[in-house]
Structures are given as C-alpha cells and as structure tokens.
Amino acid sequence: MEESIFQPYLGNRAIFKMDREILRPSYIPERLPHREAHIGQLAQVLVPALKGERPSNVLIFGKTGTGKTAVVKYIENEIKKADAARLVHYLYLNCEIVDTPYGVLQGIGNKFIENFNQRIPFTGLSTDRVYSLLVEKLDEERRIVVIVLDEIDKIVLKSGDDILYQLLKINDDLSRARVSLIGISNDLKFTEYLDPRVRSRLSDEKMVFPPYNAEELFDILLERSKLAFDNGTAPDAVLSLIAALAAQEHGDARRALDLLRVSAELAERQGDDHIGEEHVMRAKNKIELDTVIEAVKSLPTQSKLILLGILLNEELGNSKLTTGEVYTTYRELCRKTGVAPLTQRRVTDLISELDMLGLVHARVKSFGRAGRTKEIQASVPLLDVKKILEKDEVLAELRGYRLRVQTTLM
DNA sequence: TGTCCACTGGAAGGGAGGGCTT
C-alpha cells in the first residue's frame, strides 16, 4: 500500500463506528425519545392532508434544541412514505435564512418549478408578480401543500406580518390546491406582535415543546451513542455529565449532541478508545471559544472596529463604557485606519447587534443627572478575540495600538 | 418636586446594487 501522510491517522483507532453525521443535530433518527407524543399530535393534525383535505394551521413553540425542527422533519419523512404522498407537498423554509417577503414567496415558488430557466429570480420582480406566479404554479394541480416556516418570529420581527397574512389567505386565490402553514417559533411571546387576524388564523392548533431535562437528554444521548459508537466508547457517566451540562443550558439537545460529538473527536485525535470526562470539559471550552471566534470573524469591519474599541478600553482597566465613550473610541480607530465613520445612531444599532450575538453585554441604565445610556461591557476573552480582530486587513494596522488616555475623569 | 443630562430607539427616507420588463 502506498504511504500517505494520512496513514498514521487513518484506521487503527476509529472511535466512531459509523458516520459521525449521526451526532449532528441535523440527523433525524428512527426514534425521537421523549417526543413521541408531539409526533403523534402533529400527525393527527396533518392526517387530513393524506385524504386530500386541508389540515389546520399549526404554531409550534419551544426554545432552541427542544426538538421542534426534528419532529417536523420526522413527519416529513413519514408523509413521504405514505401512499397518498403524491397529493401532499411538504416543504420546509427557514425564515432566518430567507427573511424577506419576496424571499419567502420566491423560495416556496421555486420548489414547484423544476425547469431551471423558469425559476423565479432572486431579485428584479415586484412582490406582487412573484405572488401571482406562485398562485399559478400551486394551482396547476389538485394538491395539499404544507409549508413549514421555521423561525417564523425572525421574519415578523424584520418585515412585519403582511407576508403571513398574504400566505394565510392564499387559499382564496386557489381553486384546486390548498395550503396549510406550520409556524415554528423560539419566542413564546411572538404572537403578541401579530395582527389579531393573523394570530387567530395561524394558530388553529398550538403545540409547546418544553426543554428537555437531564434524564431526557441522557436518553437521547444514549440512543445516539448506540448508533455512533461501539459499546464502552461513551460510558454512561460521560453521557450523564454531558446531559447535566446541557440541561443547565435550558435543555438544549443540540448542545448536548455537539458536546458529545466534539468530545469524541477530541478523544479520537488523542488516540484514546473511549471518551472521558476530561474530553467533555475540553470540548465544552472548545465549543464556546469556537463559537465566539466564528462570530467575530464574520463581523463586518465597522462592527469589528467597535468591538476592538471596547476591548482596548478594557485593556486600560476601563471595562464598563457608555455609548458615548464607545463612539469616541470608535471615531479614533476610524481616523487611525482611514475608515469613514458611521453616525452614532448607526453605531448604537451595531452595539445592540453585538449584544445579541453575545459578544458584549449592553443594557440601558440611567445615571440620573449624568444621563441615560447603555452600559457596555465585553463578554469575550480579550486576548483571543483581539488576535482574531487583528487578522482583518483593515484592523491589522492597529496591532499593538493603545488608546490615548481619555480626558474623562474617574 | 422639578430639572436636565445623554442618550434611546422609532420613523422616514435616500441611494447603491442587484436584476427584471418593455
């Protein structure tokens, strides 16, 4: 056999029995422990579709990693297996990715157009045109169309509920096809932002997915590790530890599975034949740091400048800042790098975005006579993140830069 | 009790960049 640089790492101690995809959250297993009841409930709602009747609309609530998407995908597979599957079109759209009215209509429409040349373009048409095209396509056949809108709260937040209103009354414009909606939301209060008409139509049926507790997470992990590993690779004690850690993070099964997968990868890389608690702890740190680093890397330059400004202040022992201070520093960094500065209004929004990404803590606080403003504090490891920021071409010239001492007094 | 600071965050709108239609 030929020598290969991969040779030493191939073969001998493969810790994964099969494909490691099994431990990715996107993998849909044969059984979803502790979600049997939800599957049953949703199946019951959707069963009319198999008889050619329009099912009720459904609204599903639950925090991240509570199995919402998994259940919905599971049902999709089941429907495809059924005899009447031809009549039923089940399509899934993530509104965090397609987050504009135009995008949603275009996305749905294109699932019904096989001919590439006739596809709806991603821009150029008016939304009304796209809607008409969609109606026309849907109505070509007698069929039931179930549209799953995952992260439906995201689109409402961004573009309002007009698009939902339009989709909810699309049946009035159809003569042969029928459309049902399944909305999935992380945010329990999301219906408060909806127009009452939209709210009542959308939530014919409601389902709530509670977070998993530690025992339930343990069962999920056990089930998956049986598929992914040989006996003894992932001891119960390790699975319990992972379950306990993930239970603290609001019962997020996705976190639990990621933790198990990364732990296994670390063990494998180290040449161990089973996962130990130390792998889990290292995996936890690795995941946390990787998440932050990924988020920082993909920030636009302006946001990077803002974040760097906050970190440079922290370096000087100035860890709690006001919007004004952040903006002053930001202006200084813009001058140094020759970047055209944005207005303070815009920077306020970018700071809020950093907050939502979890890279900084920002909350409004009143200092009485001294005004009312955000109190901003970095929540990332200073040195690691600084190093990442300095890799950006524009920020590179700020390497080693120290802030001019502020004129503000203690 | 009222004042007043330093913003906050909504609203409206502009204009660049994508691309369709005629």
Add this chain to the structure above:
DNA sequence: AAGCCCTCCCTTCCAGTGGACA
C-alpha cells in the same frame, strides 16, 4: 436604454425617559 422593483445599509430628525441632584 429607460423604467421598475426589492433589499441592504445608512443618515437625519426627534419625541421620550430614568433617576441623581438641586
């Protein structure tokens, strides 16, 4: 080529505000 349309990223403008201090 001219005329539209949608989205993104920003700017301009501004009424509103929590609470320390006088």
